[in-house]
Amino acid sequence: MVSIMYTIGEFAAIGRVSVRMLRHYDAIGILPPEHVDERTGYRYYADRQLGALLRIVELRDLGCGLDEIGAVLAASDQQTALRDALVRRRVELEAGLAADTERLDRIDERLRAMEGAGTMSISVDYRPMDAVTVYAVEGRAPGMGPENVTPVVDQILPGLIRAIEASGGALNEPGVFWYEAVPDSEELAVHVSFTADADPREADGYEVVELPPIGTAAVLTHYGDMPSIGRSWMALMEQIVADGYRISGPTREIYVEAGSEDQSTWVTDLVAPVEKV
The missing domain is CATH 1.10.1660.10 (Multidrug-efflux Transporter Regulator; Chain: A; Domain 2)
Known part of the structure; x- marks a missing residue:
């Protein structure tokens, strides 16, 4: 033909x-x-x-x-390949809808606050923090925000847990995460850790890191899940500026209560080293 x-x-x-x-x-x-x-x-x-x-x-x-x-x-079997592609795209769109819904909720909350119908109660504590030794691993995220950081945490956290358990160490609470900008890059270094044993042990799969003391830390306690933590971080940053401070080092998240699968019960201290302007 x-x-x-x-x-x-x-x-x-x-x-x-x-x-x-x-x-x-x-x-x-x-x-x-x-x-x-x-x-x-x-x-x-x-x-x-x-x-x-x-x-x-x-x-x-x-x-x-x-x-x-x-x-x-x-593909040799185009129908199967097409179905797989459509399923993957559907998952991506569902995730996008969830993210957009969360953004709409944040916009509505912000609008209500601007109209005086619903202001967020902010309580920032300024205090010193002692040094702490942790078992840590590092990953790289394309930027700040839960949508960038959470997939990195999900990727590296299981390996850290396996490495600590294989070394005979304990998963000591609280877990401590901290974040640093990567020089000459738009990436963010994401550090995930558990508090080290009283006698820290070296092992493959993690580093023993001593987080330095903080002379003055601005601390805001976040109650709830990780998708909503960005709002608490924004509130902390705005309050720091309003109180006449500036950020002077890497910020941390200290997971005070995070053992439940229900993240609505989680309690997380958001920590920022600060100094007076």
Whole structure:
């Protein structure tokens, strides 16, 4: 059966994409033309390629990345690959909806506070803190915020727990997390730790780190889950500025009560080293 051939302009019009996008799909290898005229360089597409073009358009409209689309088109079992891609995209969209819902709640709370209908009660304690020795591991997040930090914590925390238990150590509470900007980078160093034993033991899988004492620490206690902790951090920072201080070192999260699977019961001290401006 002879294929019908289309110029790049005709093929683009059928798929309702631009000629520039077809050239891009060719350049990255997910939809090369059926034939390229050696003399003129003109691209021609066959009618049998319409299915691939329409699939690309559909998946792009659903927000799938070109790498994933290319994998679907290259799969020996395209139906299974397509189903897997759609399931992954659905999970991503659900996570995005949850994040957007949480942002809407924060906006509503902020608007109520501005209108005087619901102000957040802030109690910041300024006090010194002793040095503490911990068993720690480090990961890198693309930026601050629970959406960036939480996946890193979820990735490195189980390994830390296994390493401490394998060394014969105990998972001593409270856990201490601290964060530092990575020089010459937009990344954030995420440090996850448990309080060390009275006689700290070296072992593979973690470092023994002594967190220095803090002369003056601004401390705000956060009650509740991790997705909402950003609001408490923002409140702490605003209060620090209002009280005439500035941040003078890495901030910490001290997990005072975090043993339950129900994060609504968690108690976390948010700690920022400060000094008077």
